[in-house]
Amino acid sequence: MGFTDQSLNVLFFPITAQGHMLPMVDMAKLFAARGVAVAIITISGNDALIRPTIDRFNSSAISPIQLHLIHLPSAAEETENINSLSSYAQIFKFAETVALLSEPFDHVLKDLRPDCVVSDIFLPWTCEVAAENGIPRISFLGSNFFAMCAIDSMERHQPLESLPPEAETIVLPGLPHHIEMLRSQVRDPSKLNPSMNPLVEVIKHAKEVDSKNYGMVVNSFYELEPDYVEHYRKVLGKKAWHVGPVSLCNQEEVDKSVRGGESRGGEECLKWLDSKNPRSVVYLCFGSTSDFTIAQLREMAIGLEASSYPFVWVVRNIAGEEWIPEGYEQRIEGKGLIIKGWAPQLLILNHVAVGGFVTHCGWNSSLEGISAGLPMATWPLHAEQFFNERLLVDVLKIGVAVGSKVYGLRTAEELPVVEAAALETAVRRLMGEEEEAEERRRRSRELKELARMAVDKGGSSYNDLGNLIQELVERKAHVQSSTIELS
Secondary structure (H helix, E strand, O other), X not given: OOOOOOOOEEEEEOOOOHHHHHHHHHHHHXXXXXXXXXXXXXXXXXXXXXXXXXXXXXXXXXXXXXXXXXXXXXXXXXXXXHHHOOOHHHHHHHHHHHHHHHHHHHHHHHHHOOOEEEEEOOOOHHHHHHHHOOOOEEEEOOOOHHXXXXXXXXXXXXXXXXXXXXXXXXXXXXXXXXXXXEHHHOOOHHHOOHHHHHHHHHHHHHHXXXXXXXXXXXXXXXXXXXXXXXXXXXXXXXXXXXXXXXXXHOOOHHHHHHOOOOOOOHHHHHHHHHOOOOOOEEEEEOOOOOOOOHHHHHHHHXXXXXXXXXXXXXXXXXXXXXXXXXXXXXXXXXXXXXXXXXXXXXXXXXXXXXXXXXXXXXXXXHHHHHHOOOOEEEOOOOOOHHHHHHHHHHHOOOEEXXXXXXXXXXXXXXXXXXXXXXXXXXXXXXXOOOHHHXXXXXXXXHHHHHHHHHHOOOOHHHHHHHHHHHHHHHHHHHHHHHHHHHO
């Protein structure tokens, strides 16, 4: 089924990782709610993750979203969803495999003839295929302006090269704030394992096509990081639109509950929270791709219990119960709730009983916590998460660092164990009544209100999305006018 004759037609193509797909679907909903004809393309087998959300939106939408499925080669079908991959080697193989989709993607473009493609930054070849069809490509990274500026600082100034061997900390040059990090928290490109080549090549390719992109859409809002929006646009000279927090398009409880899957224990969790005092519970979740060793999980369990605060803890991909300390479940009964697998995070974060969030600092989770008005305890692991920690702790001043000191890849065994006492201390600081904790809560409430205002009609993100749509409409009109003149 092709696009209709609406004034603007946009195709979204997320990479098949939950943390990338969900915000892009939310973004597609925002475009469609503004009258844009929208289609989403994904690999067959992944539609179950997003179809309930799309069907729910389409049931009342003036401009329904189309879903188009394409197929990987049969030999690569087992790697269709990045969240099912258990090792970095598999992820790197996946990075190679998705490039095989260029031909079916080209067929979709020729069938639909969209006016613009919004695709994940880790699908850089879509820029070239779109260009061959005369279609502009906008990239989506799923991060924020601060992290992108921090990464640019590292690449532009190469501070690791001049750092004395004995130095333990590093300052990121050229940024609006003084940002200092441990050397061990920054990925050193010179130490990349050769087995990482496929992903390294994807990142290199993404940089090569960056100047050819029409621009970038960013899941953030101006009031959250104004210095870095300006730095990215004016100092780095790059084109970008802030359109977030995109998760706020999910206002109804049912929208929040179907976003991302079916929860085992979701209703039980919400009923459990109903029995707790306002702002008394700490919520722990480390995203869809973070794994921990048995030793680390045991330290977490001990630290949570010692903190004396009620908690909801989401534990991912754990087989067996050997990580649970002896007698633990009996001791925490009524005080702690462990959810294995996926949980309805938006509903939990926005529940009145939740007063703090222990997070891996993935940007989706961080922004969802900000939108819920929660202070956070930060435990970054990899990707740009250590930069996000500095944004939350040093710039926004709504975070408490747990004490994660070493950048890891995806192998939990590589990381030193963070001791129980560190988590206990962070939770007590996060949830306590001291002046610093009250100030973090005040700032968090303020940012929650600013986030809501940003996406409301007339807000900064609402307007920036409108600016992008209008620019694309004008570009389409210019292209059509030029085509008529040539004919």
